[in-house]
Every structure is written in C-alpha cells, then in structure tokens.
Amino acid sequence: MKKLVNDPRQVVREMLEGLCDLHPGLALLENEEVVVRAGLPPPEARPVAVLSGGGAGHEPAHAGYVGPGLLAGAIAGDVFTSPSVDAVLAGIRAAAGPAGAVLIVKNYTGDRLNFGLAAELARAEGIPCEVVVVADDVALRDMVPPDRRRGIAGTVLIHKLAGAAAAAGQGAGQVAAIARAAAEELGSMGVALGACTVPAAGKPGFTLGEEEIELGLGIHGEQGVERGAMASADALVERMLGMILADRGLGAGDRVALLVNGLGGTPPMELAIVARRAIGLLRERELVVERAWAGNFLTAIEMPGCSLSLLTLDDARLALLDAPGEAPAWPGDGRIAPRLVLAAPPAAPAPAASMGPLAPRLCAAAMAIAAALEAAEPRLTELDAAAGDGDLGISMARGAAALRAMPDAAWADPPIALAAMGEALRRALGGSSGPFYAAGLLRAARVLPSMPGPADWAAALQAATEAITELGGAQPGDRTMVDALAPAAKALAQGGLAAAAEAAEAGAAATTAMAPRLGRASYLGERAIGVPDAGAAAVAIWLRALAKAAG
Incomplete structure (x- = not known):
C-alpha cells in the first residue's frame, strides 16, 4: 500500500486540519473530529443548524459541505466508521442554538444509532433536534424494504435543500419535512471498477478481474449487489439510470436534478463521458433535466467507479437548489443548457489542378x-x-x-x-x-x-x-x-x-x-x-x- 499519510491512526484529524487550514470559513473543534462554520453568530441568533457526517473516506463529504446555505457542521468518524455519540453531540452543541438542529444521516446502523442517541441527548439539554435518514440506494430494491436501503451520494443534494431551507429561516420541523420529502423521491446507484484500500487495513477490500465490475455497491469499499462483466460507459449508464427511473417511477415530463458522482479514483474525463450519456438518455426519455453536476461529491477513498443520483424537482425544491450556498466542495448551481455545437470556419478551397504524369x-x-x-x-x-x-x-x-x-x-x-x-x-x-x-x-x-x-x-x-x-x-x-x-x-x-x-x-x-x-x-x-x-x-x-x- 502506498498512501500519502503519516500515522494511519491520525489520518482523519490531519485531514481535517489540512481542510480547515485551506478554508478560512471552517473551524475545527479542539478535542473532536468536528468541523463547524467559522464565525457563527451568537447561539440565540442562529438559524436551524443542519449537520451531517459519518465515517471519513468519503471526501469531500462531509466537511466539504460546511458553509453558508449548506451545513453548519460536519462530524467525522474513523475511515468508514460512524462518529461517536459524544462527537455528534459536540457538533450539535457547537453549531446549534435555540432554533435547534436537523441531522442528515445516511442509512447505516452505526450512523443511525449514534446520531439518533446524540439527538436524544441534545433534546434533553433543551436543543430541538430532528433526524432525517437518507436511503437512496435503488440497487437494494429487490433485497430489502425501502426504509432499509443504504444512503449514498444523493445525500449531498439533501444537504443543499436542508441548508437552504434553514438559511431562509424555516424552523427545525419544516427543514426536516423538506429534507424527508426530498429523500423519499431520491434514487441513486453505483458501479465500481475496482476496490479501495482503507489506510488501517493496508490492502484492498476485494479483488476484481480485468474484465469484471461490481454493480450496486455502497460507499464503504464493499462489494456490490452483483458482479458483472465490464461494459462501455454508455451501457453502464443506461443500466444504472434504467433502474433508478423504474424504481422512482420517473418518465416523460418529470423534472429532475442529476448528480454524477465519482467514487474517488475516476478521472474527470470519464465522469464527463458518463454525464454526457446520462443527460442524453434522460432527454431521450423526455425528462426535463433542470440541474446537473459531475465530480467527486461523496467518495470511497480512491475507488474507481461512479454513482448516479436523480432527485425529482418542483418549483419549490428547485428554488432551494438555486438558493445561495457556499462551501469548499459545493460546485455551484448546476444550470445546464442544450448542447451547443458550432460549425468550424471552412478552410480556403484548394486551387483546381490537372492530374500530372507523376x-x-x-x-x-x-x-x-x-x-x-x-x-x-x-x-x-x-x-x-x-x-x-x-x-x-x-x-x-x-x-x-x-x-x-x-x-x-x-x-x-x-x-x-x-x-x-x-x-x-x-x-x-x-x-x-x-x-x-x-x-x-x-x-x-x-x-x-x-x-x-x-x-x-x-x-x-x-x-x-x-x-x-x-x-x-x-x-x-x-x-x-x-x-x-x-x-x-x-x-x-x-x-x-x-x-x-x-x-x-x-x-x-x-x-x-x-x-x-x-x-x-x-x-x-x-x-x-x-x-x-x-x-x-x-x-x-x-x-x-x-x-x-x-x-
């Protein structure tokens, strides 16, 4: 294993220190792996604090989404390990005021338990606290009930919606209701071309042959729902999007936001190729692609592969996506337009010539x-x-x-x-x-x-x-x-x-x-x-x- 780390046990702390050094809008709690917005107003003047988090290894999530109009704080655990109850509670105390907090939690047992208990302890301290669970992985549709699915990259869109609602002055209950309704209409699916290596483990989590892929994987370096044969980018996009559209019941006339997410080891070249086909396929099926993004949003360390997420939109939800928001990893409003292809200026015509003997x-x-x-x-x-x-x-x-x-x-x-x-x-x-x-x-x-x-x-x-x-x-x-x-x-x-x-x-x-x-x-x-x-x-x-x- 070759990684640019020092002590594997200090990876998370040193990563967060570097992130906060690079971005003056972020602050790091002294004794916890918690990043909050720097310069928050006094507690009594704070809007609802939207917080999220989970194990490290998903960078730029989750601390990369801390900023105005998005998250007020993010709590990190060890790599692929839920943060402790004490760390989550410290994050709530550091970021929330009397208006309370909304916790955005991906649907994994450790996250649900630790964030849920921290919310209960915060309520006991007089801090209103709501928990929103995101379970957007459609790959598990035939294996578990909808409320038992994993939370994967579509969670980033829920961060934005909830953060915008909180910044607009809505109460904790309203913010949570907006986030829950969006999470219900969110679908994601991923594909991996290889494994990743957890620093403390020192070896990949699984092995794939040269012509093998894993379909329907989560975000913790695990294997997918199905191992299959390598296929073209277009074919993989068509399969993943087909499952999302079928699961979410989306079709002609529906308005959607698209998130093309790299898992950490996929270059921008390949993500752009994936985005091209995803947007094209949605338009062919007469869906209205209102917003689209491509990049690394919620990764699995250096895993090669990607995931696609679709969120159903209406005017209110679109306004929240478009509301001002600024954080190190938030890419902007995602506005797209029909592809513009300009004709190249013609070259000067070659002079006519008769055929010579040579x-x-x-x-x-x-x-x-x-x-x-x-x-x-x-x-x-x-x-x-x-x-x-x-x-x-x-x-x-x-x-x-x-x-x-x-x-x-x-x-x-x-x-x-x-x-x-x-x-x-x-x-x-x-x-x-x-x-x-x-x-x-x-x-x-x-x-x-x-x-x-x-x-x-x-x-x-x-x-x-x-x-x-x-x-x-x-x-x-x-x-x-x-x-x-x-x-x-x-x-x-x-x-x-x-x-x-x-x-x-x-x-x-x-x-x-x-x-x-x-x-x-x-x-x-x-x-x-x-x-x-x-x-x-x-x-x-x-x-x-x-x-x-x-x-």
Missing part, C-alpha cells in the same frame, strides 16, 4: 508508406511506451488512414501532394507528431517544382528537416526524429533513396545510446538509454517503404 506514382508511394506505418504500429507503440506515453504507434496508424482517405485530386503533382499530406497529417496525428510532419511537408511543398529531379527531392527533404528543427528546436544528437531525418537528407543528396533509408536506419539505431535532451523522453534522462527513439524509428520505417516503392 500522380499514380505519388499515390502508390504514399500507400506504401501507409502500409508500412500500419504494420509497424505494435513496434512503435512498444518503443514509445519505453520513453514516452506510448501513443506513437496508434498516432502513425491514424496518419496512415488519413493518407488512404486523401482524394485522387490530392496527387495531381508533387507540391500539391506534399501540401495535402501535410494538411491530412496535421489533423490526424496526435501529440507533437502532427505539427512536425505538417511543418516539414508544407515547407517541402513550397520548394518543390511540379516536375522535380533528384536534386529537387533532396532539397525538399532538407527543407523539411530544417522546418522541423526550427519548430521544435531539436538538433542531431538530441534523440529525436531529427537524428534520422538529418542524415537521410544528406544521404539523399549524395546517393539516392536507398542510401537515405540506410542513413535513417543508422541514425535511429544510434539514438539507442543517446540521453534525450528534448521531448517527453527528456524527463527520463539516462533511463531512456537502451531503446531507440520511436520518432526516429518511424522516419526510418517510412523512408525504407518509400525507397522500396521507388524501386
């Missing part, structure tokens, strides 16, 4: 290059992965596909063909390869006559090499594609294409012993030595294919 040979040479790059994809991927990000193989394969897709008119004569290839590769190649090849081909096209001789081709390759060195700053010896291009350009001027291919292959091989000075490989320093540069190898591959095609 057109068939130019096209054949380009197809030979495309075939060689496609065949070399695994090798280029392997080389690039050793000292880069491993994408050069697939990038070159995309370039080959772009060459194959060029229209017949693109091969009219050599200058037109090189310019068209530069434009095609600029669009198709990822990373730095696209700009480099485009710059080289466009520069070569400008110096090449329509009926070139051997010296003209040599001058074009030299011009291309110069364009690439100017753009990227690389020189021979820096362990880049220039180490193959520069000797090839010199050899082409002196001995033809076969000599150029041999020189490129020798140059690429020489990079094996070079320490990189430019590009992503330069971050590895001498650790890159021992493997040839992938960009230089690609140059050698297409030059050899070109030499064979030219006979």
Whole structure:
C-alpha cells in the first residue's frame, strides 16, 4: 500500500486540519473530529443548524459541505466508521442554538444509532433536534424494504435543500419535512471498477478481474449487489439510470436534478463521458433535466467507479437548489443548457489542378508508406511506451488512414501532394507528431517544382528537416526524429533513396545510446538509454517503404 499519510491512526484529524487550514470559513473543534462554520453568530441568533457526517473516506463529504446555505457542521468518524455519540453531540452543541438542529444521516446502523442517541441527548439539554435518514440506494430494491436501503451520494443534494431551507429561516420541523420529502423521491446507484484500500487495513477490500465490475455497491469499499462483466460507459449508464427511473417511477415530463458522482479514483474525463450519456438518455426519455453536476461529491477513498443520483424537482425544491450556498466542495448551481455545437470556419478551397504524369506514382508511394506505418504500429507503440506515453504507434496508424482517405485530386503533382499530406497529417496525428510532419511537408511543398529531379527531392527533404528543427528546436544528437531525418537528407543528396533509408536506419539505431535532451523522453534522462527513439524509428520505417516503392 502506498498512501500519502503519516500515522494511519491520525489520518482523519490531519485531514481535517489540512481542510480547515485551506478554508478560512471552517473551524475545527479542539478535542473532536468536528468541523463547524467559522464565525457563527451568537447561539440565540442562529438559524436551524443542519449537520451531517459519518465515517471519513468519503471526501469531500462531509466537511466539504460546511458553509453558508449548506451545513453548519460536519462530524467525522474513523475511515468508514460512524462518529461517536459524544462527537455528534459536540457538533450539535457547537453549531446549534435555540432554533435547534436537523441531522442528515445516511442509512447505516452505526450512523443511525449514534446520531439518533446524540439527538436524544441534545433534546434533553433543551436543543430541538430532528433526524432525517437518507436511503437512496435503488440497487437494494429487490433485497430489502425501502426504509432499509443504504444512503449514498444523493445525500449531498439533501444537504443543499436542508441548508437552504434553514438559511431562509424555516424552523427545525419544516427543514426536516423538506429534507424527508426530498429523500423519499431520491434514487441513486453505483458501479465500481475496482476496490479501495482503507489506510488501517493496508490492502484492498476485494479483488476484481480485468474484465469484471461490481454493480450496486455502497460507499464503504464493499462489494456490490452483483458482479458483472465490464461494459462501455454508455451501457453502464443506461443500466444504472434504467433502474433508478423504474424504481422512482420517473418518465416523460418529470423534472429532475442529476448528480454524477465519482467514487474517488475516476478521472474527470470519464465522469464527463458518463454525464454526457446520462443527460442524453434522460432527454431521450423526455425528462426535463433542470440541474446537473459531475465530480467527486461523496467518495470511497480512491475507488474507481461512479454513482448516479436523480432527485425529482418542483418549483419549490428547485428554488432551494438555486438558493445561495457556499462551501469548499459545493460546485455551484448546476444550470445546464442544450448542447451547443458550432460549425468550424471552412478552410480556403484548394486551387483546381490537372492530374500530372507523376500522380499514380505519388499515390502508390504514399500507400506504401501507409502500409508500412500500419504494420509497424505494435513496434512503435512498444518503443514509445519505453520513453514516452506510448501513443506513437496508434498516432502513425491514424496518419496512415488519413493518407488512404486523401482524394485522387490530392496527387495531381508533387507540391500539391506534399501540401495535402501535410494538411491530412496535421489533423490526424496526435501529440507533437502532427505539427512536425505538417511543418516539414508544407515547407517541402513550397520548394518543390511540379516536375522535380533528384536534386529537387533532396532539397525538399532538407527543407523539411530544417522546418522541423526550427519548430521544435531539436538538433542531431538530441534523440529525436531529427537524428534520422538529418542524415537521410544528406544521404539523399549524395546517393539516392536507398542510401537515405540506410542513413535513417543508422541514425535511429544510434539514438539507442543517446540521453534525450528534448521531448517527453527528456524527463527520463539516462533511463531512456537502451531503446531507440520511436520518432526516429518511424522516419526510418517510412523512408525504407518509400525507397522500396521507388524501386
């Protein structure tokens, strides 16, 4: 286990200290793991205090939602462990006044017991106290009664509704009634792609195969209701949303808020893909998506996966979601609009040209290059992965596909063909390869006559090499594609294409012993030595294919 912690027994306290250090609107109780709003008014002037909490490991919940218009305080237990009765009672005393408190509790036995007993003790001290239990996990619909379901990520929306109602001056009973009614119309479901590791345990809670997932899990690192096969993001969204919609009885015309929640180990890229399909599916079924959020709201440490939550809306509930609220983890009002896709400005039309005598040979040479790059994809991927990000193989394969897709008119004569290839590769190649090849081909096209001789081709390759060195700053010896291009350009001027291919292959091989000075490989320093540069190898591959095609 590798985690950025000190003593596993101090994880929660040190985490809360860091959170409060970062956010001046938060204060930490001296002897309890309780975060409250800093600068609360005197008790007699306080509105109803909305508090929540539970075990740590769900960050940014729950302390991340402490702030005006949301929670007045949050109580943390050990990782995935309910806080003690004394800690909850300390939170109530620190945040509540005569108006009382409303406790938002996720439906787990420990939380219900400890928050419930703390509420009873607070009432005995004269503090009005209401408890709202959230049980939004629809994955348990066929296993337990609705009031026995788990509380998961949809709880965050209840925090916002209750906090807004309290900030508006409503009494504890009213705030609790609003929260309970919303919790009754809330549904959530999650999927995990892997397990998480509790710091004190030191190992994952379960193991999954490469093609396995857990569907219908809670938020404590446990297994789900069902283990299934890995599927696409769209398929998983459709299954989860389908269960939520069926359970909640939602359909055309219903107004909803959507929460796409990461479980801690899912990157924003994947959450956005999930949100895209979730919003699209709801709209296809003619639901009205009034508000939507995507991000990490209530996690399970570093678990890869996500959950979806839907809350039915009316005007009153929507107004509470939109009411002012500020806390470290609250993302804002979640307003969305129909997807806006703008047409890109068209490129200037290429000048018309008649087909020259070299057109068939130019096209054949380009197809030979495309075939060689496609065949070399695994090798280029392997080389690039050793000292880069491993994408050069697939990038070159995309370039080959772009060459194959060029229209017949693109091969009219050599200058037109090189310019068209530069434009095609600029669009198709990822990373730095696209700009480099485009710059080289466009520069070569400008110096090449329509009926070139051997010296003209040599001058074009030299011009291309110069364009690439100017753009990227690389020189021979820096362990880049220039180490193959520069000797090839010199050899082409002196001995033809076969000599150029041999020189490129020798140059690429020489990079094996070079320490990189430019590009992503330069971050590895001498650790890159021992493997040839992938960009230089690609140059050698297409030059050899070109030499064979030219006979």
